[in-house]
Amino acid sequence: MVTHALPTPRSSQFGAGIWRVADPKITLASVSSMIIGATAAAWAGPISWGWLAATVLGIFCIEAAKNASGEIFDWDSGADQGVRDDERSPFSGGKHVLVDGLLTRGETALVAGIFYAIAIAFGLAIVIGREPRILYLGMLGVGLAFFYHAPPFKLSYRGLGELAVAIAYGPVIATGTYMVQRGTIDMPVFLASLPFAIATAAFLWINEFPDARADAAAGKRTLVVRLGRERAARVFPAIIAAAYLGVVLLPFAGLPFSTWLGLIGLPHGVAAARRLVHAPETTKEIVPAQAWTLLSFVLMAVGLGAGFIIAALWR
Numbered sequence: 001m002v003t004h005a006l007p008t009p010r011s012s013q014f015g016a017g018i019w020r021v022a023d024p025k026i027t028l029a030s031v032s033s034m035i036i037g038a039t040a041a042a043w044a045g046p047i048s049w050g051w052l053a054a055t056v057l058g059i060f061c062i063e064a065a066k067n068a069s070g071e072i073f074d075w076d077s078g079a080d081q082g083v084r085d086d087e088r089s090p091f092s093g094g095k096h097v098l099v100d101g102l103l104t105r106g107e108t109a110l111v112a113g114i115f116y117a118i119a120i121a122f123g124l125a126i127v128i129g130r131e132p133r134i135l136y137l138g139m140l141g142v143g144l145a146f147f148y149h150a151p152p153f154k155l156s157y158r159g160l161g162e163l164a165v166a167i168a169y170g171p172v173i174a175t176g177t178y179m180v181q182r183g184t185i186d187m188p189v190f191l192a193s194l195p196f197a198i199a200t201a202a203f204l205w206i207n208e209f210p211d212a213r214a215d216a217a218a219g220k221r222t223l224v225v226r227l228g229r230e231r232a233a234r235v236f237p238a239i240i241a242a243a244y245l246g247v248v249l250l251p252f253a254g255l256p257f258s259t260w261l262g263l264i265g266l267p268h269g270v271a272a273a274r275r276l277v278h279a280p281e282t283t284k285e286i287v288p289a290q291a292w293t294l295l296s297f298v299l300m301a302v303g304l305g306a307g308f309i310i311a312a313l314w315r
């Protein structure tokens with residue numbers, strides 16, 4: 001007797017597609033940056049938890065919207081379809097909602113539009129009810145999110161994606177979170193965001209390795225594509241070193257010495273660099289290094305945040 005598997009209901013596929021682009025783990029970089037901004041704000045004064053919640057939800061929606069709109073442009077360029085099965089990684093190659101047939105192109109556009117609209121609504125609520133000047137940082141953040149993939153700028157296709165990620169996940173999110181709380185941007189939070197900005201750029205850098213062949217074929221000229229995997233792998237340890245040197249220098253710029261707790265992520269960054277230098281061509285060898293790089297920047301943010309909280313308690 002021959003049995004046939006029942007087709008997956010379209011509603012289930014649609015729900016799975018939305019979850020894929022809005023999976024909370026995608027927000028680890030932005031949440032980490034918000035930890036830096038919020039704890040720096042706590043070091044300077046009391047926290048408004050309601051406005052912090054609005055900030056978190058707004059940035060979460062921007063993340064989901066960016067992922068959805070990015071799927072469309074990477075699909076149109078052929079970058080996502082060009083990734084072979086042996087090159088796929090949990091950390092790179094997009095969310096695969098179009099490649100895996102979870103969403104149609106139109107559905108993906110709808111999901112992106114809804115998440116962008118919700119994010120903008122949260123932003124406007126903060127502008128009207130809390131801090132008008134956050135409008136400019138919000139516009140910059142949405143612009144970097146959308147034009148990371150979208151024309152006419154197509155930042156990730158022109159070798160500017162790494163810089164865009166560093167700016168967005170470092171100063172924009174951290175100082176924006178701080179501004180919602182304190183009504184200004186002070187130098188300590190800006191300085192603390194810089195090592196983290198470099199660390200998140202390192203995560204993007206290593207995530208570009210599995211996709212390098214497909215990206216090159218699709219005209220997506222990331223810095224890893226431009227340099228080639230061997231040379232790009234040799235640059236990666238320098239990026240990690242720059243990030244943690246920035247943490248070392250923070251107390252000398254007036255931040256509390258407890259921010260040296262941000263160095264807790266250094267061993268994972270070193271392990272990732274060693275793995276990548278020795279195996280830049282094989283995705284299955286790179287995946288652990290991607291995970292270590294992710295853990296490295298999360299631990300850096302947690303350490304920096306703990307440093308601000310300890311300094312606040314000891315005042």
